[in-house]
Amino acid sequence: MMEHKRCPHCGKQLNPDDRITYTFKWWSTILMTVILSLMLFALDLVDDGQHVNFSNRIEWSNWAILGLWLVFISVQLIRYQPYYEWLMIPVSGILFSIFIAMIDRYIPPNEGFMQLDWAWYVIIPVLTFVVILPIAARIAREQPTHYDRLEYLVEYLAEEDA
Amino acid sequence: MTAQIETDGREKIPTPAREPLYKTSYRYLLRELHIIGDGLISGLSESLALVKRIFNPKSVDRAIQPQAAWFHIKPAQPNGRAVLLCHGFAATPEIFRELAETLANAGYYVRAIRLSGHGTSLGHLAQTTAVDWFASVVWHYQQTKENYDNITFVGHSLGGTLGMILATIYPLQSMIAMCSPVELDIPPAKFVREASILVKYWPRSRRKREALDREGLSSYRASPLYAIGGIFEATQMVRDRADHLTLPMLYVKAVNDHKTLIVQPEKIKKYLTSTPVTFKIAENSPHSVLQGPERELIHEWILDWLETH
Numbered sequence: 001m002m003e004h005k006r007c008p009h010c011g012k013q014l015n016p017d018d019r020i021t022y023t024f025k026w027w028s029t030i031l032m033t034v035i036l037s038l039m040l041f042a043l044d045l046v047d048d049g050q051h052v053n054f055s056n057r058i059e060w061s062n063w064a065i066l067g068l069w070l071v072f073i074s075v076q077l078i079r080y081q082p083y084y085e086w087l088m089i090p091v092s093g094i095l096f097s098i099f100i101a102m103i104d105r106y107i108p109p110n111e112g113f114m115q116l117d118w119a120w121y122v123i124i125p126v127l128t129f130v131v132i133l134p135i136a137a138r139i140a141r142e143q144p145t146h147y148d149r150l151e152y153l154v155e156y157l158a159e160e161d162a
Numbered sequence: 163m164t165a166q167i168e169t170d171g172r173e174k175i176p177t178p179a180r181e182p183l184y185k186t187s188y189r190y191l192l193r194e195l196h197i198i199g200d201g202l203i204s205g206l207s208e209s210l211a212l213v214k215r216i217f218n219p220k221s222v223d224r225a226i227q228p229q230a231a232w233f234h235i236k237p238a239q240p241n242g243r244a245v246l247l248c249h250g251f252a253a254t255p256e257i258f259r260e261l262a263e264t265l266a267n268a269g270y271y272v273r274a275i276r277l278s279g280h281g282t283s284l285g286h287l288a289q290t291t292a293v294d295w296f297a298s299v300v301w302h303y304q305q306t307k308e309n310y311d312n313i314t315f316v317g318h319s320l321g322g323t324l325g326m327i328l329a330t331i332y333p334l335q336s337m338i339a340m341c342s343p344v345e346l347d348i349p350p351a352k353f354v355r356e357a358s359i360l361v362k363y364w365p366r367s368r369r370k371r372e373a374l375d376r377e378g379l380s381s382y383r384a385s386p387l388y389a390i391g392g393i394f395e396a397t398q399m400v401r402d403r404a405d406h407l408t409l410p411m412l413y414v415k416a417v418n419d420h421k422t423l424i425v426q427p428e429k430i431k432k433y434l435t436s437t438p439v440t441f442k443i444a445e446n447s448p449h450s451v452l453q454g455p456e457r458e459l460i461h462e463w464i465l466d467w468l469e470t471h
Contacts, residue, residue: 024212024223032212071217078219082289083388084359146291147395153293154399157300158331158406 033072037065063103070099086138093130097123223283230254230281230380232302234273235262241269243335244310245468248299249274250319250341251393252366252382254281257318257452264461270468271310275302275321279389281380284363288386292324292395299324303332314468317342318452319423323396326434330406336471338464340414340451343397344429346422351394358387377453404433411439412467414460416447423449440467 044061074092081088104110104119111117144152215221232255245265247258255274262272278298279290306313315337317325322342329337363384374381400407411434415427427441442463447454454460 024215028212029215032209033216036213036216068216075215075217075219079222079285080362081359082219083355087359146293146392147398149291150293150296150395150399151402153296153300154327154331154403161331 029072029076033068036068040064040068066099066102070095086134089134090131093126096130097126100126222285222289224286225282226276227254227281227380229256230276232274232276233262234271235266236271237266237269239269240271242310243269243312243314243468244271244273244306246299246302246306246313246315246325247272247274248315248317248321248325249277249280250317250321251390252280252287252385253318253450254380256281256379256381257450260457261316261452261461261464264465265468268465268468271306273302273306275299277321277324284382284384284386287382287389288358288362290389290392292392292399295320295392296324296327296396299328303328307332314338314471316340316464319343319449320393320396323393323400326400326407326411327396327403329409329411330400330403334409336410336412336467338412338414338467340460341416341419341423341426341449342413343393343423343426344400344433345397345426346394347425348422351390354387354394355391362386362388364390373448373450373453379453401433405436407434407437409437410471411437412442412463413439414442414444414451414463416444416449416451416454418446418448418454420449 040061041058044058044064070092074088074095077088077091078085100119100122101114101116104116107117109117113120116123211221247255247262249255249257255276258272258274262274265272275298277290278294279287303313312335314335315325315328317323317337318340319342322337322339323344325334325337325339326342326344328334363386365384366382371383374383413427413430415424417424430437430439444451444454444456444460447456447460451457451460
């Protein structure tokens, strides 16, 4: 006789076949990002800054959409390699710096170093704290290996049982 | 409610005081809002979960596939003994359905373990290692130990290796390992975790995938390279604690197994010197012995072993 868990609230036997699960297809997150991008694009088209008017001009949504996709790519990189966050977060930091530089280049007067005006005030801290520091900290850290963790658990349980 | 008979002979039924209109309206409004709220939550929960996946790198599918959950079977006529069943890497407890029924019919309490990261999603499995899998085994052992003193461990592949580690800590009655590794001679595997930066999932062979489809099992179609490193950690732990392993063990070898697993009996003789090991050879079986052509023979071997130990 197969037995399942019992619900603590209603007392019914819980059948795993009836359980609602949130498992998505691989393209689902991409689709959601596309939908949000289209929403931003549509809002930009109908809004000219002063009042709602179909102006047929893109004013700000390109940056918002690019930023959304940047977040998506960064998150996917980290999710793809959760154990290599120390490498993936710096990659995201570099992408973010490029994004900020692009915005600065787009906005005049472009008279500073490498034609950037204010972006350096953002890029330099990002490069320091998001790119260099995580890699340096990871290299400098005495991190227990997965085998050390297993050994610790086994020895702890053996001592507890004894 | 009892009716009162008044002196004039007419029946008078007492009625409760009527609720004020504003209270009734308020109650009905709350109920309606509750229904609307429930509807909105149930309708939007999946979309919100998807939006969350854009921004939250930790949101990995951890929902257990319905057919892959752990299960236990209490026998109709119990003999007071328990059997723990543990599946291998990238498999699920589903592989033990037939064996579990057979053992329960013979009077054993059967509990099929689901290892952490298995039966959920590949992304989840990629985040687990040997310590997580072993924690699952220990939890099920401790749950079983509350009711049963006489426990036998049956493990397939990685499950058998984890069972050997368990046997070095806790007093098991005996154990059965099927195609379980103790040492894998694959030198490039040392760099499997570094390789996983570039290639996260390695697809399983077409033959293996076809076999899984034929059996209708919910196993994964690929193997996360990072998690494969955990198998080597588990085998390393067995070799390091081999002196503590003293219980009688039955080892089933499949002739049509991978070449690194066929030589495991020699490895067991080399490393597990303080364990009396009995070897059985399944001549026509692949690595998945419980889905192979000799499954009934292997069920017999397991039942015989349980009766004699």
